[in-house]
Amino acid sequence: MLFKLLKYDFRAMWKQFSLIWGAALALALVNRFTLFRDKDNSLFTNSEVFMLAFIGVIVAMFVIAVIFVVNRFSKGLLGNEGYLMHTLPVRPWQLVASKLICGIVTWIGCGAVALLSPVLTIPLNLADLFQFPWTDLFRGILKHPDTILILLEFCLLMASSIALFISVMYLSMAIGHLFSRHRKLICTAAFIGLYILLVNFYSRIASISLVQRLMRIDTFGAGAMLKCSLFVLVPALAFLAAVCWILENKLNLE
Amino acid sequence: MRDYLIECRELYKSYGLRPALRGVNLDIGPGRIVGLLGPNGSGKTTLIKLLCGLLQPTRGTLAVDGQAIGPYTKSVVSYLPDRMYFADWMKATDLFDLFRDFYADFDYEKAIAMCQSLGVEPRDRLKSMSKGTKEKVQLVLVMARSAKLYLLDEPIAGVDPAARDFILRTILTNYNEEGTVLISTHLISDVEKVLDEAIFLKEGKISLHETVDNIREKEGKSVDALFREIFRAEPMEGGAF
Numbered sequence: 001m002l003f004k005l006l007k008y009d010f011r012a013m014w015k016q017f018s019l020i021w022g023a024a025l026a027l028a029l030v031n032r033f034t035l036f037r038d039k040d041n042s043l044f045t046n047s048e049v050f051m052l053a054f055i056g057v058i059v060a061m062f063v064i065a066v067i068f069v070v071n072r073f074s075k076g077l078l079g080n081e082g083y084l085m086h087t088l089p090v091r092p093w094q095l096v097a098s099k100l101i102c103g104i105v106t107w108i109g110c111g112a113v114a115l116l117s118p119v120l121t122i123p124l125n126l127a128d129l130f131q132f133p134w135t136d137l138f139r140g141i142l143k144h145p146d147t148i149l150i151l152l153e154f155c156l157l158m159a160s161s162i163a164l165f166i167s168v169m170y171l172s173m174a175i176g177h178l179f180s181r182h183r184k185l186i187c188t189a190a191f192i193g194l195y196i197l198l199v200n201f202y203s204r205i206a207s208i209s210l211v212q213r214l215m216r217i218d219t220f221g222a223g224a225m226l227k228c229s230l231f232v233l234v235p236a237l238a239f240l241a242a243v244c245w246i247l248e249n250k251l252n253l254e
Numbered sequence: 255m256r257d258y259l260i261e262c263r264e265l266y267k268s269y270g271l272r273p274a275l276r277g278v279n280l281d282i283g284p285g286r287i288v289g290l291l292g293p294n295g296s297g298k299t300t301l302i303k304l305l306c307g308l309l310q311p312t313r314g315t316l317a318v319d320g321q322a323i324g325p326y327t328k329s330v331v332s333y334l335p336d337r338m339y340f341a342d343w344m345k346a347t348d349l350f351d352l353f354r355d356f357y358a359d360f361d362y363e364k365a366i367a368m369c370q371s372l373g374v375e376p377r378d379r380l381k382s383m384s385k386g387t388k389e390k391v392q393l394v395l396v397m398a399r400s401a402k403l404y405l406l407d408e409p410i411a412g413v414d415p416a417a418r419d420f421i422l423r424t425i426l427t428n429y430n431e432e433g434t435v436l437i438s439t440h441l442i443s444d445v446e447k448v449l450d451e452a453i454f455l456k457e458g459k460i461s462l463h464e465t466v467d468n469i470r471e472k473e474g475k476s477v478d479a480l481f482r483e484i485f486r487a488e489p490m491e492g493g494a495f
Contacts (some may be wrong), residue, residue: 004355004356007355009351010347012341012343016342016343042343076341080337080338080339081339081340081341082308082332082333082339083308083339083416084306084339084340086306086307087306087307087308087328087331087333088328089324089325089326089328089356089357090328090356091325121371135455151421178268180269194358249310250310251307251309251310252269252309252310253303253308253309254269254309
């Protein structure tokens with residue numbers, strides 16, 4: 001059932017973001033033809049309008065991504081669309097998991113577009129690309145396979161951090177939903193409260209010597225960031241469990 | 255087959271300090287068309303939402319087909335809410351796909367045929383449809399299922415008398431006859447002719463649960479006339495109508 005839910009959540013996401021991602025990449029390509037290099041090999045643009053439009057689209061993309069995650073949960077589960085979603089023969093955790101996975105993928109997608117678009121924008125010389133020591137790079141990676149592992153761990157840490165941020169938003173909205181009046185105000189207060197709670201939690205955790213050692217960049221090896229991801233995921237899972245409990249036992253679509 | 259499809263015991267629901275249902279005890283068997291009748295604010299929608307799992311009872315128990323409310327009961331209940339519940343970016347066919355994925359009893363071909371008979375183009379975006387057409391799509395979604403229990407919350411409220419007949423005819427010609435239809439309304443005269451049983455809900459309590467034939471026989475009047483008698487409100491100045 002989770003896969004079926006994901007199918008519809010991803011379809012909703014694609015409807016909204018295919019246009020934005022397409023626009024960002026298209027503008028990045030357009031800007032490629034407005035950039036030129038001077039004698040010192042510095043980059044200049046001869047069309048500030050396109051560059052501003054490109055930056056605007058990138059900023060808008062992240063703002064829309066936040067709004068999308070909020071709306072998919074507040075309207076999709078706690079608003080009118082909840083009348084459909086909560087009458088489907090699924091458990092609340094499946095509804096939450098589907099929204100969460102879709103939210104994480106959306107933000108990762110936005111990040112990927114934001115990283116890819118400068119590559120499309122900067123006029124790279126094909127000859128420079130061929131001259132790049134790719135073989136040395138691959139040889140280096142093969143010599144130190146930990147690099148790939150660390151990169152994967154870094155990606156996991158990023159995904160865990162996004163999951164934590166989204167779970168804080170979900171729990172804030174679910175807490176707001178428990179009240180019949182001033183829901184938005186209570187939701188905002190809950191978000192600030194949870195944020196303070198998290199900051200305190202991590203500042204106390206970080207003061208423990210074991211964690212300090214773990215967090216020090218020079219001790220980073222295979223598995224270090226994996227443990228960091230766990231530290232991030234534990235509160236995220238606790239918050240998501242609270243969200244599921246509220247949806248299972250206190251759902252109140254008045 | 256079970257004797258009762260719906261079983262409620264000492265069911266209470268309150269919104270804050272305001273009680274909506276106060277100790278409802280109710281048994282409804284399969285294969286019945288039941289009217290859940292009462293004035294606005296009597297608790298009809300609350301009872302239906304509890305049966306769907308959209309609300310949680312403050313206390314008491316309720317079961318559908320012998321099971322507590324959960325994924326199983328949701329798989330056998332077909333619910334028509336009193337509002338639009340779909341996202342505007344969808345087409346009717348997207349919703350039919352969704353229902354086919356989640357409900358084993360959803361008949362896709364029947365849904366398309368119903369759309370044609372109701373004059374709805376299922377490939378149009380919901381955003382471009384009128385309110386009335388969207389309501390038809392919602393009705394199609396509910397009636398294209400062969401459910402054990404149909405929960406219809408005010409299906410004829412806010413539409414003209416001709417449309418009411420049309421909606422009722424659509425319901426009667428498409429529901430699973432082994433299932434039960436629970437229709438909440440305060441427009442008694444329009445639904446009375448199709449009902450097997452009537453439940454009068456007054457201030458969160460069941461004041462009457464009887465078959466329509468018994469009401470006519472015992473009271474010597476129609477359900478509508480009895481409803482007006484029970485729920486008659488005295489005008490402020492005490493004058494007679």
